Amino acid sequence: MPKHIAAFGEIMMRLQVPGFELLSQGNLLKYSFSGTGVNVLSALSRYGHRGTLVSRLPANPIGDAATAYLRRLGIQPEHIQRGGSSIGMYFLENGFGARPSRVTYSGRPESSFNTAPPGTYPFAELADLADAVHFCGITLAMNDDVRKAMKTYAETVKQHGGLVVFDCNYRPSLWGERGYELARSHYEDMLHLADIVLMNEKDAMLILGMKPEGTSREEQLQELIPTVASRYSLSTVAGTHRSIHDDNHHSLRGYIFKAGCFAYSETLTFPVLDRVGAGDAYASGIIHGELEGFDPQHSVAFAATAGMLAHTVEGDSPLASEQEVVGVLTGAVRDILR
């Protein structure tokens, strides 16, 4: 049964140099709009749910273009506030082979979202809007006002009986030196409020400071995640292990921990067209599974396939329908669909 999901987070403008040129070679940029919340809602709306973004955009033609773009993705923009003067941006130069892709952020601290004055969002009104609300660790890295808004929203949702989803999504470059120390208490606050959490053993070790006895990442995962789930009363914890191979291939294996048990997807190995945003596709698959009451084994397989497919689509936002994910999940290698 379709649900209504809200997401709280920044909308960024993505400016990508087409093909494999560098910014210093070319003269064209392809633009689109994304963000963790955007990506999660794009995926969930393709699975039949209704998605509403809670965010802030400037009241200018860039804000208008972002809004039109979100509508095209199927996202409800009614709860996007308009104000402030700019949007956070990132420039993307595609890598090739040994030359890594390069992301250059611009103007993020001054964006409309990150400079929203207290009281911008009517969280009390929003509390009952959706069945679940999605939050992300990237938002937590911004500044105190944003963190406060985020926690307030999560608390209100929790109080009203809504589901709180939290994706840890720790980005070292955003927290700076001694970032793990700075981040810990904020992450703990969010974990206490959350029902479903996306993370893996690295987050437990680096952010929460937990010290596993095992040495392989599989051992560490099995050791730490149950502790985290128990300590923060989480109903579901899920995440992935990613390996990056030479020649543009990645491997992904998803896990879910629920009701005391782990379930794992197969390890999927695949070529990568566009890597940005693929983690959000995995998260969306897990959320969809939880909302629809999937068996954990099906959830994790669905989520991993959705994650893989998100690497095969241009842009940050997942675009595969539920039918397409299931088609790949169950199908063999196939020729042209006609």
Next chain:
Amino acid sequence: MPKHIAAFGEIMMRLQVPGFELLSQGNLLKYSFSGTGVNVLSALSRYGHRGTLVSRLPANPIGDAATAYLRRLGIQPEHIQRGGSSIGMYFLENGFGARPSRVTYSGRPESSFNTAPPGTYPFAELADLADAVHFCGITLAMNDDVRKAMKTYAETVKQHGGLVVFDCNYRPSLWGERGYELARSHYEDMLHLADIVLMNEKDAMLILGMKPEGTSREEQLQELIPTVASRYSLSTVAGTHRSIHDDNHHSLRGYIFKAGCFAYSETLTFPVLDRVGAGDAYASGIIHGELEGFDPQHSVAFAATAGMLAHTVEGDSPLASEQEVVGVLTGAVRDILR
């Protein structure tokens, strides 16, 4: 010695989303014109033959553009009738990795070709035009009028001593449920008229209802094709086995059956740029070999290489010259040609 080959079939407009975007993401389409007959004549004109298309296009700017495109490919358009109001189209969204390419047909049943009234084509006049005429199973799937025109043309050619080439090319989506049953008698009619036939053991089993004892496709092929050749008095039967691998690679192995003997190409494995139309390149190689009196072993090697090269070119229509096919067939892996 160059020959004159005619082909009878529909000309379609191909509308491809550039790069790897979906139709719902982009705003540009690259257009070209193709069809089985177009593809076969494009290849054969590159091998030095003269190719004339017998088809029908609307008398409007789309028909003009199609005609100009065919001329660019080196195809003679003098026997394309102009009338009706539209052209069959297909939209192509390129797949990547596990995401398959997607073809969406539009307006095919109502196309000028498929609604040509009886008497459109002066088959009596056309009977002596060419040394050989190419027909295709896709045309056979259209409707009764088209089937009747096709058979009339083939009969007239046969009566005048021309060579009839028939590519089985069964497309399940065009025949619908119980399609094999519906198709059988029409295929049998064409096989009785044909000299050279493109097919493999699947066609013998599914369309003609033959039941092999062998279980591998190689066994089935060797068992069934001689029976087909004998039953329908075919001088030559040829075809391919294709395997689709992960990560955008295919394998292709060609066979030819002639004068009671099979010859096989090596199994070629290669990356795929554009898969549509590659089967027609293989057929063209076989036809070229027959017209030029190649040794069967050379024919099948040439045809398989031509088929492989057609996967490396943008668009449906094969563009490699005879010299280029032979260059790849005989050469080692090579650096830039300069």
Next chain:
Amino acid sequence: MPKHIAAFGEIMMRLQVPGFELLSQGNLLKYSFSGTGVNVLSALSRYGHRGTLVSRLPANPIGDAATAYLRRLGIQPEHIQRGGSSIGMYFLENGFGARPSRVTYSGRPESSFNTAPPGTYPFAELADLADAVHFCGITLAMNDDVRKAMKTYAETVKQHGGLVVFDCNYRPSLWGERGYELARSHYEDMLHLADIVLMNEKDAMLILGMKPEGTSREEQLQELIPTVASRYSLSTVAGTHRSIHDDNHHSLRGYIFKAGCFAYSETLTFPVLDRVGAGDAYASGIIHGELEGFDPQHSVAFAATAGMLAHTVEGDSPLASEQEVVGVLTGAVRDILR
């Protein structure tokens, strides 16, 4: 106060050759989706209203792309039915100077909209959806099933007290020879149901067969429109006189007839970037004026300015906000906005 407007009509795919090339020269098409209803709702949603389209699209990637495009324009697609197999298309080659633009239609009779089976639309449910519903003479030209659906919808709306807007929009090429005779009774049916009608004296003479005594179009307009308004009990009749000048300039003068009085806009003369759909912008301005209770003089000036601005935007659908229309309406010639 924002209203909710529905529109009933076909969604077409527009395929435009970029720049000034012909279809037989180029290899790229820019695609978008439009239609009279689409254009009217695009404009009205920019004036703050909510617009819902009642139409039908194929359940394939082309239908998905059309839906995404409409959402981007701000149109609600919830009441678009999915079924049938194709979409009507038109190809546009831009003219220059003495060389006129050229539109080639393709596949319109077989489109999902024009082949919708009786009972496709739940008109009873839709009757109360909107404050006003927009219909168009182009839809009336399609076929009996479409005409019947259109009249049924208009009757139901009328019965429920909704406002019926009808744009005569007679297209000679759609009705064929003796078209005016064929069309008359259908137009009369719609005029009897309508409250607001878009037309001018040409429609009264050619479709309704009225014979004015005056000879200039101004005289004929003043003579015939009051008769039409009275005969069909129309609250408002409005329309334009267009003159086409050499060198890519048009002139437009709007009129509105309401409560027994005519009001006229100034004659606006302006360069033309994209002419298709500009008439719908004028209609939208009139509808907006009626919904908001504008003074007729303001309505007609607003509508004419909106019509002019629609010629300055790429694509069929008007994109100017109310603020932009008013800015041009009240402003002097201006330099860059910065």
Next chain:
Amino acid sequence: MPKHIAAFGEIMMRLQVPGFELLSQGNLLKYSFSGTGVNVLSALSRYGHRGTLVSRLPANPIGDAATAYLRRLGIQPEHIQRGGSSIGMYFLENGFGARPSRVTYSGRPESSFNTAPPGTYPFAELADLADAVHFCGITLAMNDDVRKAMKTYAETVKQHGGLVVFDCNYRPSLWGERGYELARSHYEDMLHLADIVLMNEKDAMLILGMKPEGTSREEQLQELIPTVASRYSLSTVAGTHRSIHDDNHHSLRGYIFKAGCFAYSETLTFPVLDRVGAGDAYASGIIHGELEGFDPQHSVAFAATAGMLAHTVEGDSPLASEQEVVGVLTGAVRDILR
């Protein structure tokens, strides 16, 4: 009745910077192939005639691309020799307003055409190929071998009773200083061989050294052209007067002198999209009129309209059909064709 026309001349590669950038700003070039003969045959094939080009191209992928391009235009390439190593090129940067368009030639002296060894063309075989052969003063400016080939071809055609068309087309930059002196005898040779000549009073004065008494160009034309026609026994002389206005508009008035009488077109004033090659469209209109036996007044009106329309099409080569030329010639200003 359709005729067969041959043309002798160089095929050039046109490399145009898209839009209004300079070569030092951009990174893309749009390429096509043209030349006076190409342009004339493109127009004539659109009027229903058969056109064959006699020229020379390198036997490499550039020559292949040129051949495919000519076929697309509807030109027969059978008599294009393949040899030499390069093609003449010109780079085009579009002007705007007071900034003139800029053409930069590259590699013309060394082109395959301009370095064709004596004996390249089988003129004896070609003599009976066509009803008329077109030659151009630009070819005359190349070098002695080219001039010799051109005169030999014209003589052979003349001897076989074919029609010789000569377009004076004097280009100062190709002949250099004292160019008129150098050119005179060569022009006289061609005028003695020609039946139909394209020129105006400037050519008579500057190339042929004639000294008129009149001072306006109209007076000079009326004084000199009859003398030229008589001196060289020309059946038809025709040409244009062009005026260049500010803001991208030109005026064109055509004349034809035949059987002792002048006929003139109206003075057409129009905006210019692409000026290169428009003179060849006028010449083609005159040739078409002569081949079809048009009344001189109709010929000159048709030719001037064809010349005007050629300014409205991208690329050098005229693309309007006879029906389109007549449509503009007889029609009023028109809205979109649909």
Next chain:
Amino acid sequence: MPKHIAAFGEIMMRLQVPGFELLSQGNLLKYSFSGTGVNVLSALSRYGHRGTLVSRLPANPIGDAATAYLRRLGIQPEHIQRGGSSIGMYFLENGFGARPSRVTYSGRPESSFNTAPPGTYPFAELADLADAVHFCGITLAMNDDVRKAMKTYAETVKQHGGLVVFDCNYRPSLWGERGYELARSHYEDMLHLADIVLMNEKDAMLILGMKPEGTSREEQLQELIPTVASRYSLSTVAGTHRSIHDDNHHSLRGYIFKAGCFAYSETLTFPVLDRVGAGDAYASGIIHGELEGFDPQHSVAFAATAGMLAHTVEGDSPLASEQEVVGVLTGAVRDILR
């Protein structure tokens, strides 16, 4: 004799929607880099001078791209400091007819240039670098640190005997409400340091608060500029009057006041391709005239023509060579340059 000119000012990234689409319609942006100093140095380097920019860019790929772009324009980037984290941007949507172009600024206050810490620039070292230094009123509008740096640089140059050029360039949107009051003392500081000033009577009235008796702008100009020149001991004052016509045409008339006398250019009327940056082309023409010792009448004619030509080139930065400016200044309307 070539001179060395420095300019102090911000480098901005220009992000333009190609063609005539809005940001909410398209998906591509064309990027380049500009700024008043960039534009002035681009023009002057085309007149044979050496131009060095004194500015600040982030040490990231965007800064690298900006530097490469400036080098391409012929500007010396050695004195551009690298630091800070972002670049000021502006988005440009092209207007058409009555729809004005729209500029949306983004991230300017936080740009590397506008957040340069005190001491960033080694002004003492730079004092003797160039014969003249160009400053601009836009820089003056930024913030106190930037204003302080600008004045310090100008003072140092003045002390070392260099020429100080100041372009008033008042932008209301940058100074906000009561901006003229805020700006006055800063403008007065710069005027006291300047030798050559670009301004007109509007600046004298609005910024300096002067009250003319005349009513036409010509009278006011003649009344106020001599007073300004005398009050601030300016050797040269120059500027333009611009009129904006309908249909994409502007008129421009330049003046120069020097040694007690006014000289005026003709009023030039011309179509506009790209209006941004054209004022800087006029300023560059005046500076060039001053550096080369042109007669004032020639200076103002050269500058006005350079200004007109800058409207005919894509991008903000003037690209015409001295030869091209003189060609247009002295020439008649011309056909293609070839």
Next chain:
Amino acid sequence: MPKHIAAFGEIMMRLQVPGFELLSQGNLLKYSFSGTGVNVLSALSRYGHRGTLVSRLPANPIGDAATAYLRRLGIQPEHIQRGGSSIGMYFLENGFGARPSRVTYSGRPESSFNTAPPGTYPFAELADLADAVHFCGITLAMNDDVRKAMKTYAETVKQHGGLVVFDCNYRPSLWGERGYELARSHYEDMLHLADIVLMNEKDAMLILGMKPEGTSREEQLQELIPTVASRYSLSTVAGTHRSIHDDNHHSLRGYIFKAGCFAYSETLTFPVLDRVGAGDAYASGIIHGELEGFDPQHSVAFAATAGMLAHTVEGDSPLASEQEVVGVLTGAVRDILR
């Protein structure tokens, strides 16, 4: 410490068909400018050195565009002479899979560089300009005048104590039949003048006619290179072994021979985006190592990594900074840089 390096060689215009189309399919070309000297200086300027090109370009818009392009790359164009009438060009059609890339040269023999009259370059003045000068065997293949200029320049540099770098770069197609015989004495002249030489055992065998006893290329290299170094008194000899694999992968292993010892890089295997110019990147790495006094083992590893990275960038000219080369050299496979 940054050095100043000069290079002597031709600047070519590269005209590449975008994507994977053939010249006969497409209508767009991407243009850039390159050449061995250009590529080497592009790399070295990214490692912090100053690079000056000694060459010749036509004094037309193509020459202007080339100059602007070189400046953008960071190359000093002050010593590029302007004269002659054309530039050498090459057209590039990208291969795919078994279809090799295809390069078609055009107009090289007649280029401004290759037709520079004796005395064009002021070699005496240039002798002290740079710390090292780079020469290339491609230049040696052009004609006698170019060879003479090249040797004169090298001799002058040698006499003034500058470092002479010579890259053997033998291209069979440029020397024609019996090319090795023709080339030998010219190569010997350059080897006698050189300090650092790029070559491998193939060059020693084919050009210098040396006959090794070993059979593997490793044995031959170790046998012949010390002899060459000794015979021509070379301080450093370096080069690569390349293997071309199926499916767009190459392997590269670099060597350096210095002070009697060989050092080797690892064998790097990588996918190829753009192969042209990658050899120059390797050479640049060796030159950088020599200029900076790197340990030979570090030199060869740096150079091989730089060579590999040059295959991952669009265009001929290496664009990786020293930091980027070192990053890949020392790093593991990495995800997006952000």
